[in-house]
Amino acid sequence: MGLFRKEKKLDQDSMKEGVGLITLTSPTSVIAEQFRTIRTNIQFSSIDQKLRSIVFTSSGPSQGKSTISANVAVTWADQGVNVLLVDADMRRPTIHQTFQVPNKKGLTSLLTEDEFDFNTTIQKTPVEHLFVLPCGVVPPNPSELLNTKKMDKLIVELTKHFDLVIFDAPPVISVTDAQILASKVDGTILVAPQGIADKRSVIKSKELLDVVHARILGTIMNRVKPENTGGYYGGYYGGYYGAEESKK
Template identity: 45%
Template sequence: MSLFHRTQKQSTDTMDNGAKLITVAHPKSPISEQFRTIRTNINFMAIDKPIKTLALTSANVSEGKSTVTDNVAVVWAQTGQRVLLIDSDLRRPTLHATFSKSNQRGLTTILTSGNNSVDLREIIQSSGVENLDILTSGPIPPNPAELLNSQRMRTLLDTVKSIYDMVIVDVPPMLEVTDTQILSRHLDAVVLVVKQEQTQKLAVKRTVELLKLAHANLLGYVMNDVNADGDAAYGYGYGYGYGYGYRENTE
């Protein structure tokens, strides 16, 4: 029996059609500015220890994790920094659909290769957004957790950190599978995406507990799908919060 009961049906829209890149379609919109605020806040929290690998996760599916991740990657690239966006959600990948790219080869191609070395230039693709490259998931494997916990995955992260200014990873929801808990300990920071009026407080609490057990550096949370003045035309909004709980007012 599931510990956290969800009353809403899991949506497959992002898997089928990709995430909405508001930061590309409407870069000067209030929502795009919110994503830039998220980027700025993360940078402020990296003063003592630079953050070069960042993951955004959620408690459960259909809470906007991939949409937030992809738009944060875009605004980071818009600063002129070289950014790599990796789809490590090896069960419900979306990155290839978002950027209309092939997913025949990707992360799983690298992790399952029998060769001692892999030419990343043959697998990493240009997103079409300046300064932003993408590494899609590749074919869905039967053993995602084992692949993400492999030495080859850690070697890949070390390699791309030396090439790119920022590496942003789209990871699976925390309470669905163990993949993110395994991977988070090898990343510089994690941000939790919380969907207003959907994500349960108990689910947030359990997610934080699991990240602490993994010794992950949890920076805070992004409140997703916020009803805010001026955002109604786009149907959603974003706010950023520090800490591990809900806030009644988003910034």
């Protein structure tokens, strides 16, 4: 038995058109409010240590982690926080399509060229205080690029220039990219869609993150059916569960 449900097909739409930014298009909606609640819960999950870098990942593909990371980034920027959203999913990049920015240069360029050139790689967005670093040219060896001292140095430099750096990473089980990134940043968020990510895959993802001593801040359950939420905030994004709650 595999960890993924075979009938689930990969969503190609996000790679072609980007993900939906409901926090930007409908900021007063219930779902946008849920994203703000998630942001607040993440902030309070790390009172003793200021978060400067976070990874969003999931157990498997097409589970909504790019949608959540982009919308949470918007809500943080709305607070006046200078945010950089990095497309670290160098296998299935979406951020350049979501924010309609050039993708000729990006994270790949910074990790393969001699010097960091932020002027040609980091792009402004329509959201004040929000910037994005697209993937750039898709490389043949994403894991090898991420698992370098240059990546360590890049994270240090980015956190000097921005208040918060958010990495949209590939699924944990599929490839090692998320594990590598999780070992380098201040915190990791695991996205688990109801009815798609089964319990075994989520548990396996946590085990893989524990191996690299990742600091798991919590889990976001999305695609929750309204009748299962039992409250005003029922809907597509069900809620955020802190690390202690996630163990239950």
